[in-house]
Amino acid sequence: MSNPESGGRYPRPSINQRLVLSIQSGAFEGSYVTKVLETHDGNLKVYAPSFRGTILPIPPGEMLSLHFSLDNAHYEYECQILERFPGPIPTILVSGPDASLRRVQRRSFFRLGANLPVSIEPVAPLPGTPPPGPASEGVTVNVSGGGLLLESPELYPEAAMLDLVINLPDGEGPARLRTEVVRDAGRATPGARGTWFLAVEFLQVEPDVQERITRYIYLLQRAVREERADPEDER
Structure with a gap:
């Protein structure tokens, strides 16, 4: 009705x-x-x-x-x-x-907005070659079981491999995984000290880390459902 x-x-x-x-x-x-x-x-x-x-x-x-x-x-x-x-x-x-x-x-929302601190460690494409940029600290914008959107102070090129250390709020310590930049999603903040949005896919994830990410996404899904169902909570 x-x-x-x-x-x-x-x-x-x-x-x-x-x-x-x-x-x-x-x-x-x-x-x-x-x-x-x-x-x-x-x-x-x-x-x-x-x-x-x-x-x-x-x-x-x-x-x-x-x-x-x-x-x-x-x-x-x-x-x-x-x-x-x-x-x-x-x-x-x-x-x-x-x-x-x-x-x-x-x-079920397979990718949800999430603000998690991330340490970014670029990986050299070949032994003896320089990495595709300096190490930096960023934050996630959203996350799924297979990738995430990252806000980074460095603009890493497409196909660059990045080792990410993500601080999941589950009390089990930092989660490390290897990723690949698949898309430059544009400037996040303007200016000389601006940041960029980078879409990355997971390349190598240990089973226990994958399970932790999946569990975290489930908790986000539940939080969104509860927030959506609360008629008294206004922005």
Whole structure:
């Protein structure tokens, strides 16, 4: 059943309701909590997805999945970014629920936003050759069982191998894994001391480290579901 603000035959979220926007592919793949600010002709104006105060550079026309709850039911549909609104509080306009809307029993997010400190150790491509850049300290933007998006103070080239030491919050000490840069996702912060977004894939991960990452992602999934289900918690 539609709520009073539906304005049509499809259920839709209400003003001030929290949502989850999921980017299905690319460097910023992951799920981001946001909130409905206004409605315009059936479309939804929401906070722009961001990480640590940096707005993700997702252009108009990009397709996303939008997830929301209503009357103890969970829904998702494919939406499109219609317009971006810069300003002190950047927002985006996304298309409202349509024929792609479906009711779901549960949803697993395989990659979620995560802010974890990372030590980055570039690996020389051949013995006796220099590594593809200096060691540095960065943070994760999102993480999955097979890769992550990294915010790095160094711009490492595509195909560069990086040994990452990630401090997972599980009390089991640092987790080390070898990765490969698969994409330069753009500048994260401007200026001479700016940082970059780098998408990396896991190349070598010990089974116990893989299990720890999978367990951590599960805890993130559960936290997002609980946050989405709390109607009193507003941004």
